Amino acid sequence: MKRIGVFVCSCGSNIEGAVDVCKVVEAMSKEPYVVYAANCKYMCSSSGQELIGKAAAEYELTGIAVCSCSPRMHEATFRKAAASAGLNPYKVEIANIREQCSWVHKDTAEATGKAITLAKAAVSKLCRDEELYPQSFPVTKRALVIGGGIAGIQTAEDISNAGYKVDIVEKKPSIGGKMAMLDKTFPTLDCSACILTPKTVDISHNENVRIFSYSEVESVSGYVGNFTVKIRRKARYVKEDLCTGCGLCAEKCPTKNVPNEFDLGLGSRSAIYIPFAQAVPKVAVIDPDSCRMLKDGKCGLCSRVCGAKAIDYSQKDEITEEKYGAIAVATGIDPIDVTPFDEYSYKNSKDVITALELERILNAAGPTNGRLVRLSDGIRPKTVVFISCVGSRCTEEDERGKTYCSKICCMYTAKQAILIKEKYPDTDIYVFYIDVRAPGKNFDEFYRRAAEKYGVKYIKGMVGKVCDENGVLTVKAADLINNEQMMIGADLVVLAAAVEPDKTAKALASKLNASIDGNGFFNEAHPKLRPVESPTAGVYLSGACSGPKDIPETVAQASAAAAKIIGLLSKNTLESDPCTAHADELKCSGCSLCANVCPYNAITYIEKEFRMPDKTVKIRRVASVNAAVCRGCGACTVACNNGAMDLHGFSREQILAEVDSICS
Amino acid sequence: MQLNGYKPKIVAFCCNWCSYAGADLAGSSRFTYPDNVKIIRVPCSCRVDPVFILRAFGGGADGVMICGCHPGDCHYTSGNYHTRRRMKLLFSMLDYLGIEKERMKLIWISASEGEKFASAATDFMNTVARLGENRRLGDLRCKSKTEQN
Structure with a gap:
């Protein structure tokens, strides 16, 4: 015989505000099979759960229907309450009378009527619920981190410190990500490389960590605790275990004029190269598109000079298959392509650059050895204009940009302005902004320092056009505070480009069955309460793959993802959802x-x-x-x-x- | 919500991962929609058997919405593609049964589209209200019972 208990939650005033809970209780107590119906202020509270326990014992309930918030919120809570009351946890149904009733219907009579209908539907489903029992299965105690930037490194470091094995898959020849390209970091002006390289070196020596650099995830199968991942290890044409990273091959390589990706094409590299001085692993890689030996079969110089005999022109992509218990996505962000913004003349003028390009120019290891010069003529700019929100906070109609705020641009613009002023105090710097957003520890102070101490001229207003006439740049803009049009002759214009998810994120999301939002960022399992988990069990989000983030926030989230993964890997077995x-x-x-x-x-x-x-x-x-x-x-x-x-x-x-x- | 004293009944099947979450988001963002839209949670839109839809029409529903993740975003990789094919077939069958095609709607709503859910529900309700009562498959006993209420 079915004996059903109906519990109607008031949720403070959240439900009670629109739904007459007493009427719901009254209507439900007349339903067939319902032997008990009651109202409680907060069903999710311990007293609410005790009520379930008491009623289950007293009325010998065989099923429990809870009229409350969304099952996405508290299904697990009420299943646990049912289990501790001695019922099968799958004999619980939830009528969603908050998100899908009291919060969307203002009229009490209508909302109450709907709540009763939903409760009746839940009871009629509950009458047909079976007792279900989860199966348990073992957990592979190894994690995969996709992406070797600061987020991936931090996640891998934390997991390995807990004693578990971790593999990092990085698509570029070296780990380090965007942070390795930066000169200094805001708001402390720490040298980016100086704080990153100890981490990259450490992780490369960590015996729990394997780094698959120059590799990509090919396919993912399996489920939480038991993923099988195929990893494509792209051909480097250099044997990773033999190469000592001496760099002689790059020195002798006759093809020298290949644009250097690490310097965003501002500098050049040879066909065989080590991406940057602190690369990890410090192993050379041959670019097959520009290597004479691989293209025409004529050259072979690097193989002759290599003392370690590490060059192997016949190398092919290899696919390795590995098993993992958990996967962290740490694919990060990229600046958007600013070429569609014709008004800023980025395409036409060499002296209009993006902020990341300026970062490389300011970097002592960059293409100009840290000297601030114009790329067109090598002369130091006297007037620098920064334009913020290039592609950020665009209207929905503007398909070139993004509707969201990229979060980091205001601060890195202030940082770059300060760095230039520190080196060349006589430089005139203008920053055009819509708003300066500096919410963070010491952020606003940092921005004010740029404006007040260093005399950077902040002008509220958007730039309408940057004209390039025979190498002379003119910035036409509106000053919204003084309500006047401005024309500034600039030597260098820096665009604070919006950021977007990495190009590979979308394909990766479909391989992982993880969902992404309209902008291509990974969705969280819950935007507030489960920010580092994806809705797919066993897939975690580390760093900026779920939205624009600065370095401290990225690191915090990376560690949070690691903590979640450690929690998963510490279990010997997992229970599967019996709803199969x-x-x-x-x-x-x-x-x-x-x-x-x-x-x-x-x-x-x-x-x-x-x-x-x-x-x-x-x-x-x-x-x-x-x-x-x-x-x-x-x-x-x-x-x-x-x-x-x-x-x-x-x-x-x-x-x-x-x-x-x-x-x- | 009533239109000329007539209150259509609408059943909405929502997949757990996108559309149901989208409907929840409509709630937490307080985007209102007509109370005649009642949601049934299914794991994936591909769990919606055409039989469920016909049963709803037979039982007295005036409109049925099937909501799933956007193509390419299915939590189960390909479920919504199956839904799309099945519903296309069902759409062509509705004509044959004498039920207006407009009474059924397949729509993709992601977990972040609360506003879209609310506006889709409102629009659909207005469409169905214009069509009037669904008498074709309506079970007469069922109807008379409702009228008594």
Whole structure:
């Protein structure tokens, strides 16, 4: 006999404000099978959960319906409460009368009516709930970190310090990411390389960490605790274990004029190269597009000069397969392409540069050895104009840019202005801004220092046009505070380009089954409460892949992701969600329709013996679902012609009961 | 919400990962929509069997919404592609059954599109209200019971 308890939450005034909870309780107590109905101020509180326990014992409840907030919020809480009351945790249904009722309907009568309908639907589904039991499966105690920037390094470091194995996959020849390209960091003006390189060197010597540099994730299969990842190790044409990183090959290479990616094409490198002085691993790599030996088969100089005999022109991409328990995404951000912004003349003038390019110019290891010069003529600029929000905070119609604030530009603009003023105090610096956003520890003080102590001229207003006439730049802008038009002759114009997710993020998200938002940033499992987890179990978000972040925030989030991963890896077994598909062998005809639509290859076919009514034995092919692999999407249930496939937790009978209840 | 004294019944199937979360977001952002839209949570839009939709129409629903993740964003990789194909077939069948196509709507709503859910629900409700009551598959016993209420 079904004995159902209905618990209606007031959620303070959140539900009570629009829904007459007493009426809901009254209506529900008259429903068939409902033996108990009550209201509680906060069902999620300990007293609410005690109420469930007490009622379950007193009324011998077999199922619990909670009318409260979204099941995405508190389903786990009420399942636990049911379990501690001695019920099967899957005999719990939630009617969402907050997010989908009291918060969206103002009229009390309408909201109460809807709440009752939703509660009735939950009860009719609950009447058809089965007792479900999760299966347990082992956890692979190794984590994968995708991306070797500061976020990936920090996550890997923290996981390895807890004693677990970690692999880092980095698509570039060296780890270090964007931070390795920066000169100084705000607001402390720490030298970026000086604080990063101890970390990169440490991680390369850490015996728990393997670094797959110049590698990319090819495919991901499996599920939380048991991922199988194929990693493409791109051909370097240099044997990583033999190369000593002496750099002689790069020195002798006859092809010298290849644009250097690390300097954003401002400097040049040879065809065989080490990306930068502090590269980790410090191993040379041959660029097959510019190497004479690989293109025409004529040269081979590097192989002759290499004392370690590390050059191998016949190297091919290799695919290695590894198993992991958890995956951290640390793909970070990239500045957007500013060439579509014609008004700033970035394409036409060499003296209009992006902020990251200025970063390389200011860097002592950069293309100009740290001297601030114009790229067109090598002369030091006397007037520098910074334009902020290039591509940030654009209107929805402007497809060139992004609607969001890139968060870091105001601060790095202040930093670069200070760096220039420190080196060349006689430089005139203008910064055009919409707003200066400096919310962070010592951020506003830092920006004010730039404006007040260093005399950087901050002008509120947007630049309409940058004209390049025979190498002379004129910035035309509006000063919104003094309400006047301005024309400034500039020697150098710096664009604070918006940031966007890394180009590979989208493809990676689909490999991982992780979702991304409209801007291409990874979605969090919950934007406030689970910021470092993706909605896909076992996939974690480290750093700026989930939104623009500065270095301290990136590091904090990277460590948070590591803490979550350590929590996962510390378990010996995990329990699988029992809401999986299952086949009714008597109805199954073995037609393969279900296996064809299954995205996880969870369905296999087995030969099964059936005893027929005439006592003969018949062997038939029937579907069998691997519950550990099935994720419970239900694609197979609809594909099945015979109605043999059904889904635990969302069975045909349950959903039809809900439909009937809502329509009646 | 009522239109000329008539209150359509709308069933919305929402996938757990995108659309249901989008509907939750509509709630937490307080974007209002008509109370006649009642949501049924399914793990993925591909769990929505055409039978469920026909049963809803048969039971007296005036409109059915099927909401899933945007193509390419399915939590289960490919579920919404199956939905899209199945619903296309069902759309062509509705005509045959004499049910106006406009009574059924397939829409992609992500977890961050609360406002879109609210406006889609409102628009759909207005469309259905203009079409009037769904009598074609309506179970007469079922209807009379509602009228008594």
